[in-house]
Amino acid sequence: MRSVFDKLDSLEKKYEELGELIADPAVIGDQARWQQYVKAHSELSEVAAVYHEYKQASAELDDIMQMLQDKLDTEMRELAELEQVELEEKKETLEQKLKILLLPKDPNDEKNVIMEIRAGTGGEEAALFAADLFRMYTRFAELKGWRTEIIDAHHTDLNGIKEITFVIEGKGAYSQLKFESGVHRVQRVPTTESGGRIHTSAATVAVLPEAEEVDVEINPNELRIDVFCSTGPGGQSVNTTQSAVRITHIPSGIVVSCQDEKSQHKNKDKxxxxxxxxxxxKAQQDQQQQLASTRKSQVGSGDRSERIRTYNFPQNRVTDHRIGLTLHRLQDVLMGNVQEIVDALVTTDQAEQLQQVD
Known part of the structure; x- marks a missing residue:
């Protein structure tokens, strides 16, 4: 833990130096440099505050320990011992929090999210489940105060979703949603089933951090841009003008289409x-293959046998198979109340990282 405190001392010193710099008139006059320092100061503010609280609790605990070595009457000793226990627990909690704050930050955590949901095995029922997932994530975004925008969508005649791509804009969106990637499985009696049999269907979810232009350099000469008429459910034409856009990045073979807007220009931007x-x-996959974080492993094939989570309607149950978490409030989860699952996944990831550090 000594090396941790050395790092904390260094960060605290840097935090104080940055505080002095952003108050320096010479720095304030250079807005670009001032904003850079303000951002760095803000990023260190939480760890500096927690470390200050930790040192304060440690000093108070030392005082109590010193007091207990003196002769005290029974009542004073009982109060001191009670305070000792509370301070020890507080110190331990703060120490754990500091370890988490010092874990390497995912550079994408603060970014917006681009989500892709596709119906997998199960036909129309899978498409209806994909629509349920889309509503779940958009409602979760609403609860967080985030903004949602559809990029491209292909619906079925029964209001199911074959596939949909949408953006969720909000601070820390990727840090909260990055563990949602994978195959989601549903077990229920479909509305189209007359015999009352339970069917198992699946939908895939991919979560991508939205890239800034500075993150990715795209050569316009390597793009093929096609325009076409938008289509509605079942392939019915709903737009007689060629406003839909399909962009192919020729070197990588990545193809993206958008037909949500009536404006060709807006569709191209999306x-x-x-x-x-x-x-x-893709670039990050190439750099981190040792972590098995390829897009293929994120999404899977959509087969029933691959799943990260199961939504079981007859049992009113949602189970995340990666962490063994089961909740018996399925409708509540589908209404967007997934924070408990999100928090459990984040906590598990932090615990695994801490094990590697320790």
Whole structure:
């Protein structure tokens, strides 16, 4: 833990130095440099505050320990011992929090998210389940105060979703949703089933951090851009003008389409957002193959046998198979109340990282 405190001392010193710099008139006059320092100061603020609280609790605990070595009457000793226990627990909690704050940060955590949901095995029932997942994530975004925007969508005649791509914009969106990637399985009696039999269907979810233009360099000469008429449910034409856009990045073979807007220009802008995200994702996969974080492993094939989570309607149950978490409030989860699952996944990831550090 000594090396941890050395790092904390260094960060605290840096935090104080940055505080002095952003108050320096010479720095304030250089807005670009001032904003850079403000951002760095803000990023260190939480760890500096927790470390200050930790040192304060340690000093108070030392005082109590010193007091207990003196002769005290029974009542004073009992109060001191009670305070000792409370301070020891507080110190341990803060120490654990500091370890988590010092874990390497995912550079994508603060970014917006581009989500892709596709119906997998199960026909129309899988498409209806994909629509349920889309509603779940958009409602979760609403609860967080985030903004949602559809990029591209292909619906079925029964209001199911064959596939949909959408953006969730909000601070820390990727840090909260990055563990949602994978195959989601549903077990229920479909509305189209007359015999009352339970069917198992699946839908795939991919979560990509939205890339900024500075994150990914795209050569316009390497793009093929096609325009076509938008289509509605069942392939019915709903737009007689060629406003839909399909962009192909020729070197990588990545294809993105968007037909949500009536404006060809807006569709192109949206498609470029998805293309940048997919290219950033691909670049990061190439760099981190040892972590098995390829897009294929994120999404899977959509087969019933592959799943990260099961939504069982007859049992009112949602089970995340990666962490063994089961909740018996399925409808509540589908209404967007997934924070408990999200928090459990984040906590598990942090615990695994801490094990590697320890």
């Amino acid at each position: 498609a470029m957002r998805v293309l940048r995200a997919r290219m950033l994702d």
